[in-house]
Amino acid sequence: MENTILVTGGAGFIGSNFILQRMERDSASIVNLDKLTYAGNLHNLEAITNERRYEFVHGDIADRSLVRGLLERRKPRAIVHFAAESHVDRSIRGPEDFIRTNVDGTFALLEEVRAYWEVLVDQERADFRFLHVSTDEVYGSLGPSDPAFSESTPYAPNSPYAASKAASDHFVRAYHHTYGLPVLTTNCSNNYGRFQFPEKLIPLVILNARDGKPLPVYGDGQNVRDWLYVADHCEAIANVLTRGRVGETYNIGGWNEKRNIDIVETICDMVDEMAGSRGASRRNLITFVKDRPGHDRRYAMDATKIERELDWRPVETFESGIRKTVRWYLENEEWVRDVTSGSYRQWIETHYSS
Ligand code: NAD
Ligand code: DAU
Numbered sequence: 001m002e003n004t005i006l007v008t009g010g011a012g013f014i015g016s017n018f019i020l021q022r023m024e025r026d027s028a029s030i031v032n033l034d035k036l037t038y039a040g041n042l043h044n045l046e047a048i049t050n051e052r053r054y055e056f057v058h059g060d061i062a063d064r065s066l067v068r069g070l071l072e073r074r075k076p077r078a079i080v081h082f083a084a085e086s087h088v089d090r091s092i093r094g095p096e097d098f099i100r101t102n103v104d105g106t107f108a109l110l111e112e113v114r115a116y117w118e119v120l121v122d123q124e125r126a127d128f129r130f131l132h133v134s135t136d137e138v139y140g141s142l143g144p145s146d147p148a149f150s151e152s153t154p155y156a157p158n159s160p161y162a163a164s165k166a167a168s169d170h171f172v173r174a175y176h177h178t179y180g181l182p183v184l185t186t187n188c189s190n191n192y193g194r195f196q197f198p199e200k201l202i203p204l205v206i207l208n209a210r211d212g213k214p215l216p217v218y219g220d221g222q223n224v225r226d227w228l229y230v231a232d233h234c235e236a237i238a239n240v241l242t243r244g245r246v247g248e249t250y251n252i253g254g255w256n257e258k259r260n261i262d263i264v265e266t267i268c269d270m271v272d273e274m275a276g277s278r279g280a281s282r283r284n285l286i287t288f289v290k291d292r293p294g295h296d297r298r299y300a301m302d303a304t305k306i307e308r309e310l311d312w313r314p315v316e317t318f319e320s321g322i323r324k325t326v327r328w329y330l331e332n333e334e335w336v337r338d339v340t341s342g343s344y345r346q347w348i349e350t351h352y353s354s
Contacts, residue, residue: 001124004029006076008061009083011036013196016044018234029053031074035060038343043335044195061105064112071116078129078241079113087199089351091161092293102164110175117181131184131241132172137162141296148300151249158294176247184244186237188252189301193230194328199347205264206329209271209282216352219291221261224298228254229321232314239310253301256318270326
């Protein structure tokens with residue numbers, strides 16, 4: 001077995017941040033298996049494209065013969081599974097892709113990984129890990145004074161996206177319980193940072209604010225999310241991969257609960273400060289729009305377990321992370337131009353016109 005990690009979905013937002021961070025901080029080789037859906041972007045990884053320790057493979061996690069061949073050829077010591085359809089609004093408009101990738105795809109991957117792992121011997125078999133990257137949305141929605149989600153909170157997924165992730169989490173758990181596959185699961189809160197596709201709240205608002213376009217806030221804007229800077233999430237995953245207890249799940253969060261309206265106002269003020277406001281606050285662009293169907297009211301993560309067991313804590317505060325993020329989107333016009341053509345424009349038109 002080689003010192004190689006197979007990352008799935010590594011051309012997406014979190015996956016590409018994870019690969020760049022690990023290439024810098026670790027000595028492992030990384031193989032990135034990605035289907036390059038609308039959300040996958042190889043430009044994110046330009047800095048390492050020619051590195052000997054990095055290989056990109058274009059393909060689907062549900063393509064079992066491709067996955068089998070890849071495992072045989074590269075003999076990874078671990079899998080870090082990011083690949084998924086990840087946008088709640090898209091799952092409401094068309095859930096099928098979410099079942100195909102998040103459920104069927106994860107199942108196919110688990111089957112091939114199990115076959116690979118079962119014939120490993122001794123230390124290699126004992127050291128192998130399958131880390132499944134999941135979300136806080138599987139726990140459902142909290143009331144205003146409910147305690148934050150812990151690892152023992154019962155699952156209650158509300159959107160088709162959350163249901164598909166919950167299903168994949170259950171398969172991962174079952175593969176450990178039934179076959180002994182050495183799995184780890186992480187459930188993380190909302191991420192933000194560079195490379196996030198601008199269909200998601202934070203990059204969408206930054207770019208619309210920059211361009212003087214309406215800033216769509218769903219419902220009354222009082223929904224609460226718990227925000228974590230993406231580099232902190234990646235470091236947490238690396239910690240769980242190295243030192244997490246097999247079969248366990250770890251909640252990851254930044255202790256940073258914010259109402260959507262407060263996030264949007266903060267971004268308006270930062271864009272005014274960084275790009276100039278010509279006397280008119282960008283807060284005037286805020287537009288309340290029809291609510292997301294089934295919109296979860298509040299998420300909050302109790303990250304005590306990972307802090308206590310693995311000594312992980314976020315480095316970035318929300319204030320420092322959001323400043324870096326706003327600056328990055330304002331300074332990376334070419335990246336933005338690249339991802340906001342074609343299918344992106346079509347999504348924005350269809351989704352926000354209704
Ligand atoms: P993303 O949508 O930005 O990226 C997903 C990546 O997966 C893309 O590169 C895409 O091309 C690839 N992909 C999709 N279907 C595939 C398939 N069938 N085979 C191979 N590759 C495929 O997603 P993200 O925001 O980076 O999220 C990554 C993971 O983290 C997901 O599993 C998501 O559920 C989880 N997560 C995300 C957040 C968040 O706030 N973004 C928070 C917690 C957990
Ligand atoms: O909690 C983790 C999850 O966070 C991840 O599992 C998902 O992959 C990720 O997409 C994210 O889901 P959310 O639905 O919370 O993120 P999104 O950025 O789509 O929305 C954040 C909040 O902002 C949510 O309450 C809906 C609201 N919103 C979103 C958009 C796109 C708006 O008010 N207006 C918008 O235009």
